[in-house]
Amino acid sequence: MSFSEQLKQDAQEILEVTYQHPFVQGIARGDLCAEQLIHYVKQDHAYLNAMIQARGMAIAKSDNREDMEMFHKSIAYVLYDEGRAHENLCRVAGVDYADLQGFPLTPSAHHYVSHMLAAAATGTVADIIAATLPCPWVYDEIGRRLVREINPDPSHPFYDWIMIYGNDTSGAIDRYFARLDQLAAETSEAARERMRDLFLTSCKMEYNFFDMAYRLEEWPV
Numbered sequence: 001m002s003f004s005e006q007l008k009q010d011a012q013e014i015l016e017v018t019y020q021h022p023f024v025q026g027i028a029r030g031d032l033c034a035e036q037l038i039h040y041v042k043q044d045h046a047y048l049n050a051m052i053q054a055r056g057m058a059i060a061k062s063d064n065r066e067d068m069e070m071f072h073k074s075i076a077y078v079l080y081d082e083g084r085a086h087e088n089l090c091r092v093a094g095v096d097y098a099d100l101q102g103f104p105l106t107p108s109a110h111h112y113v114s115h116m117l118a119a120a121a122t123g124t125v126a127d128i129i130a131a132t133l134p135c136p137w138v139y140d141e142i143g144r145r146l147v148r149e150i151n152p153d154p155s156h157p158f159y160d161w162i163m164i165y166g167n168d169t170s171g172a173i174d175r176y177f178a179r180l181d182q183l184a185a186e187t188s189e190a191a192r193e194r195m196r197d198l199f200l201t202s203c204k205m206e207y208n209f210f211d212m213a214y215r216l217e218e219w220p221v
């Protein structure tokens, strides 16, 4: 089994619990309240800024054009395309996306951002891929399963969100996993263990992020 197949297998339980989380099931049923959607979008906008920064740091650590292009393309996706998913949630919540930008991170989002940026600042290119790949991978898995199980039509309130994440044909995720396998093959067992830990921790933080939005998490003080 390849390194990335093993990672995906090890993350299956986290993925299953995340899919069953009431925020994700609320997307499926179309019954999240405006406050939960607004909380999610505020935090996700701030989170995606950190994702762009982490990948920018990966470019700074890259020694070849192929890796630079891989990171560049996914930065461009976040900058120019991912806003459409947020626009969908804002439309349902009845708010303007521009009004949800520039807010401080709540504890769970802060934790996830710090985890990614620490990996980006102190780690290798392989570490950065491992820490940032659960972000598109978990959404791809959830989105595809939502498409399979509820097969939404355009009248579903979260049709755009589900189709954006559940219907990605860019091949970017497979490309990242293939590169991770190459880098894993060239390094030590200790480095592979660190990559595995970064990946699984980010998977758990994807769960926390949905939970943060669902519970309207704020700093206690």
Ligand SMILES: Cc1ncc(C[n+]2csc(CCO)c2C)c(N)n1
Pocket (backbone or CB within 6 Å): 044, 047, 051, 074, 077, 078, 082, 134, 135, 136, 137, 139, 140, 206, 209
């Ligand atoms: C907390 C959180 N995790 C994952 C995503 C999804 N996502 C972020 S960047 C990207 C594509 C480029 O990698 C995708 C699919 C999100 N929006 N928010």
